[in-house]
Structures are given as structure tokens and as C-alpha cells.
Amino acid sequence: MLDILDRKYSVAGPGYNRWLVPPAALAIHLCIGQVYAFSVFILPMTKLLGTTHSVPGDWTQSQLAVIFSIAIFFLGLSAALFGKWVEKEGPRKAMFAAASCFGSGFIVAAAGVTLHNLWLVYLGYGVLGGIGLGIGYISPVSTLVKWFPDRPGMATGMAIMGFGGGAMIGSPLAVGLMKFYSTPFSVGVVETMLTMGAIYFLFMMFGVFTVRVPAPYWKPAGFVPDDQPHKLVTNANVLADDAWKTRPFWLLWVILCFNVTAGIGILEQASPMIQEMLLVPAATKGIDPANTTAMAQATAPLAAVAGGFVGLLSLFNMLGRFFWSSISDYIGRKNVYFIYLLLGSVLYFLIPIAGRMGSTPLFVGVCVLILTMYGGGFATIPAYLRDLFGTMQVGAIHGRLITAWSVAGVLGPLLVNGIRDYQIAHGAVGVERYAPTMYLMCALLLIAALCNYLVGPVDSKYHVRVKDLGHVPATELQLKGK
Amino acid sequence: MTAMPRFSSQPMERRPSRSWALIITTWLFVGVPLAWGVTQSIIKSMALFH
Numbered sequence: 001m002l003d004i005l006d007r008k009y010s011v012a013g014p015g016y017n018r019w020l021v022p023p024a025a026l027a028i029h030l031c032i033g034q035v036y037a038f039s040v041f042i043l044p045m046t047k048l049l050g051t052t053h054s055v056p057g058d059w060t061q062s063q064l065a066v067i068f069s070i071a072i073f074f075l076g077l078s079a080a081l082f083g084k085w086v087e088k089e090g091p092r093k094a095m096f097a098a099a100s101c102f103g104s105g106f107i108v109a110a111a112g113v114t115l116h117n118l119w120l121v122y123l124g125y126g127v128l129g130g131i132g133l134g135i136g137y138i139s140p141v142s143t144l145v146k147w148f149p150d151r152p153g154m155a156t157g158m159a160i161m162g163f164g165g166g167a168m169i170g171s172p173l174a175v176g177l178m179k180f181y182s183t184p185f186s187v188g189v190v191e192t193m194l195t196m197g198a199i200y201f202l203f204m205m206f207g208v209f210t211v212r213v214p215a216p217y218w219k220p221a222g223f224v225p226d227d228q229p230h231k232l233v234t235n236a237n238v239l240a241d242d243a244w245k246t247r248p249f250w251l252l253w254v255i256l257c258f259n260v261t262a263g264i265g266i267l268e269q270a271s272p273m274i275q276e277m278l279l280v281p282a283a284t285k286g287i288d289p290a291n292t293t294a295m296a297q298a299t300a301p302l303a304a305v306a307g308g309f310v311g312l313l314s315l316f317n318m319l320g321r322f323f324w325s326s327i328s329d330y331i332g333r334k335n336v337y338f339i340y341l342l343l344g345s346v347l348y349f350l351i352p353i354a355g356r357m358g359s360t361p362l363f364v365g366v367c368v369l370i371l372t373m374y375g376g377g378f379a380t381i382p383a384y385l386r387d388l389f390g391t392m393q394v395g396a397i398h399g400r401l402i403t404a405w406s407v408a409g410v411l412g413p414l415l416v417n418g419i420r421d422y423q424i425a426h427g428a429v430g431v432e433r434y435a436p437t438m439y440l441m442c443a444l445l446l447i448a449a450l451c452n453y454l455v456g457p458v459d460s461k462y463h464v465r466v467k468d469l470g471h472v473p474a475t476e477l478q479l480k481g482k
Numbered sequence: 483m484t485a486m487p488r489f490s491s492q493p494m495e496r497r498p499s500r501s502w503a504l505i506i507t508t509w510l511f512v513g514v515p516l517a518w519g520v521t522q523s524i525i526k527s528m529a530l531f532h
Contacts, residue, residue, distance in 0.1 A: 168519030
């Protein structure tokens with residue numbers, strides 16, 4: 001029965017419209033993007049025993065924050081390990097595997113919450129869910145690039161935009177379900193996780209059965225591949241096992257890693273940063289700091305305002321994924337990364353200046369622009385890989401490059417929080433708590449811009465030749481001129 | 483026996499989909515939840531401008 005998931009049964013027949021593929025990809029990414037909203041579970045999970053407040057034996061926030069890091073670590077690991085399998089078996093089987101892992105991750109985590117076994121929660125949402133994230137993230141990329149050879153940036157941008165949008169659905173959904181299921185004796189986490197596991201599994205099944213791969217040699221009407229492509233856009237192909245032996249792969253790895261680390265510099269501390277740099281000084285102006293009651297009254301509404309700022313960042317993170325990757329189809333991948341990295345470094349430099357000026361509009365404007373380019377960096381990388389390494393195993397190569405995200409996802413918060421703690425320990429207040437982090441991010445982006453400058457065509461000795469193709473599926477043999 | 487891959491002799495867009503309704507429905511299926519999530523996010527971010 002599971003034969004229906006095989007690649008050969010998902011080859012598009014005559015009349016299939018390629019515009020059905022992006023929704024299939026979106027169905028996967030909208031679900032797995034929920035991982036960015038996992039934090040909504042943290043506070044209720046610290047009150048599982050006490051219900052209204054934490055009691056001895058309840059889990060702590062730091063114990064629960066590890067779950068997100070485990071999930072992101074396994075995202076990168078599984079994308080790297082299963083990338084070639086995804087290419088071989090096709091998007092339908094890969095999406096099914098992703099849905100099974102991600103959905104069952106919720107179920108195992110719910111069992112862990114019921115038994116109050118934290119390791120089971122780590123195993124469920126962190127390991128199993130993380131594997132679902134990794135496979136799901138890369139599963140539609142290669143297919144979209146093949147369906148949209150004329151606009152690969154726009155196509156992958158649409159899918160990866162869904163990952164950014166997933167948090168916007170996952171957060172209010174989880175909050176609403178916990179409110180619905182909560183009783184005087186339960187915070188409703190178990191029921192919410194079981195419900196979300198089922199909903200996400202079914203929603204991802206829509207993607208599984210909608211997605212199709214194009215027939216070999218298919219091309220869009222009117223599309224003529226450029227016989228004299230640009231220096232950085234190849235018609236050749238490079239296998240995943242060879243890609244990471246090349247210099248461009250590692251240059252892109254550093255670019256992605258530093259761009260993600262820089263984005264984390266904003267995302268990780270967005271709420272305290274806007275409060276301490278701008279909102280608190282403005283709200284408490286003229287109030288005697290010794291008057292704690294007046295100070296508390298003035299600062300009480302600021303957490304909600306900061307929450308609004310975080311919501312705005314999520315929105316622009318999502319929009320940037322589609323906007324910048326679509327732009328890259330016209331101005332080229334290398335140029336769009338120069339914009340992310342050079343303009344980004346200028347904007348990071350402006351953040352402390354905006355704080356010292358006390359200008360909230362400038363601060364918010366700079367931050368949302370940075371977040372569009374953070375999202376754009378994620379969304380444009382598959383098309384950059386396609387340009388350099390060809391379409392044949394672009395999904396698997398993308399999977400291996402995503403290890404850069406895992407490294408940044410684990411090390412970035414450590415770096416950012418470490419600098420902030422150091423500044424606080426040395427008596428820094430307001431803007432000065434964050435300025436060193438922003439200058440460091442500025443430097444990281446300049447190094448990444450240098451790496452982008454050094455990106456060149458892949459050495460032709462790594463290009464696939466016919467004798468190398470023994471293990472590559474027949475449907476993949478789209479090697480022009482071979 | 484391995485099934486032979488099917489070949490398309492001409493671009494598919496020259497044979498339009500039988501049902502544009504299918505495409506619209508498919509986009510609505512993912513678009514409605516996304517629009518709901520975006521709306522929730524915009525409502526939340528309104529606090530910033532008050």
C-alpha cells in the first residue's frame with residue numbers, strides 16, 4: 001500500500017499544473033515552522049504539578065528551553081544525513097516520513113508530560129520532531145527547483161516563507177487549545193500536544209498527496225535554458241558527496257552560519273532589548289527611581305508592547321523570505337547576498353545609535369529590515385546552491401549546508417546571552433548592554449560578505465560525468481547535453 | 483520489474499489544467515491558515531503602536 005509513496009507514482013501526468021506544487025510545499029513548511037513557537041509551551045510546562053504556580057518537582061524554564069535546541073540540532077543532523085535518501089526516494093515519501101516523525105514527536109512528548117518524564121519529552125519533540133523538521137525542510141526544495149527552473153528563487157522562497165509563517169499559526173493555535181483544554185487541575189498541555197500532533201499530521205498529508213515531480217526533460221512553456229549562462233550559474237551537476245569537497249560549499253556554509261547568528265542576535269533578545277533601550281527610559285522619564293510603585297505602574301504595560309515588537313519581527317521575517325528570494329531571480333544570488341550582508345552590517349551599527357537617540361521608529365524600522373534579510377538568507381540559499389551545483393542533488397546539498405543553521409542555532413544564543421550577561425555583570429545599562437553584541441554581529445556580516453565575494457564557480461573536475469551516474473535514479477537524469 | 487519513467491513530449495502548460503478550481507482550492511487550503519496566523523500576528527503587534 002505504501003508503494004503509492006514511491007517516486008515513480010508521483011511523476012506528474014499530462015495536464016498537471018505546476019502551481020499545485022508550492023501549496024504542497026507550504027503545507028509541510030507551515031507545520032514544521034511551529035518549532036519557532038515552541039516557547040508558548042514553556043511557561044505552562046513549568047506548572048504541570050502546581051497548575052496555577054510552580055511547585056517543587058516542576059520543570060524549570062532552562063530545562064525546557066533545551067527542547068528547542070535539541071530540535072534544531074536534529075533538524076540539521078537529519079537534513080544532512082537523510083538528504084541523499086530524500087533525493088533518491090522523492091518528495092512524497094520524504095514528506096510522509098517528515099509528517100510521521102513530526103506528528104509522533106508531539107504524541108511521544110505528550111506521553112512524556114503525562115508521565116512527567118523530561119527525557120521522554122526531549123526524545124519526542126526534540127529528537128523525533130527534530131528529525132521530522134530536517135526531512136520536511138529539505139523535502140520540497142529539489143522538486144520546486146525542478147518545477148520552476150525559470151524562477152527558482154521565488155519557488156523556494158514561497159516554501160521557506162511557510163517555515164517563517166508556521167510560528168504565526170502555531171503560537172495562537174497552541175495558546176487557544178491550552179485555554180480550551182485547561183481545567184482547575186490541568187494546564188491542558190497534554191491534550192494540546194495530542195491535538196496538534198493529529199492536526200499537523202493530517203495537514204502534512206495534504207502536501208504528501210498533492211506533490212508531484214516533473215517528468216524527465218519537462219520544462220515550462222516558453223522556457224529556453226540559457227546556453228551561455230552567467231559565470232555563477234551552471235548547467236552541470238555536482239553530487240552531494242562531492243559538493244562538500246568544494247570551496248564554494250564551505251564559503252556558503254560560513255555565510256549562512258554568520259547570517260543566522262546575526263539574526264539570532266536580534267531575535268534572542270528582542271523583547272528585553274526594546275524594553276531596556278527605549279521603552280523603559282521613555283516610560284519612566286521624570287519618575288523618581290526610588291518610587292518603586294510608580295516605576296512598576298509605568299513599566300507594567302511594556303511587556304505587551306515588546307510582545308508586539310516580537311510579533312512584527314516574525315511577520316517581516318516571513319515576508320523577507322518571499323520578497324528577497326524572488327528579487328534574487330532578477331539581480332542574481334551573489335548580489336542579493338551582498339545586500340543582506342553589507343546593508344545588514346550597516347543596520348546593526350545603527351541599532352545602538354537609534355537607542356542612544358531614543359528613536360523607537362528608527363529602531364523598529366532597522367530591526368524589521370534586518371529580519372527580512374535574515375529570512376531572505378534562508379530562502380535564497382537553495383537557489384544559490386542550484387546555481388553553483390546544478391539541480392540533480394540540490395536537496396541533499398542543501399541538507400548538508402543546513403548544519404550551519406544548527407551550529408548557529410546552538411552557538412548563537414550562547415554567544416549573545418554570554419555577552420549580555422558579561423555587560424550586566426560589569427554594570428552596563430540600557431543601550432550599552434547590547435551595543436557590543438551589535439558590533440560583533442556587524443563584524444560577522446562583514447566576514448560573511450568577504451566569503452560571498454570569494455564564491456566562484458565550482459571546479460569542473462567535480463561535475464558529474466555519465467560514468468558517475470550508476471546509483472542516481474533515472475528520473476534524475478536531466479543532464480543537459482550528456 | 484522497474485516501471486519506466488513517463489516522458490512528456492511537450493511542455494505541460496500547453497495542456498491547461500482541467501480545473502482551475504483545484505488550484506484555487508489548494509491555495510485556499512494553505513492560504514486561509516496562513517492568513518489567520520498573519521492576522522493574529524498583526525493584532526499582537528498593534529500594541530507597539532499604541
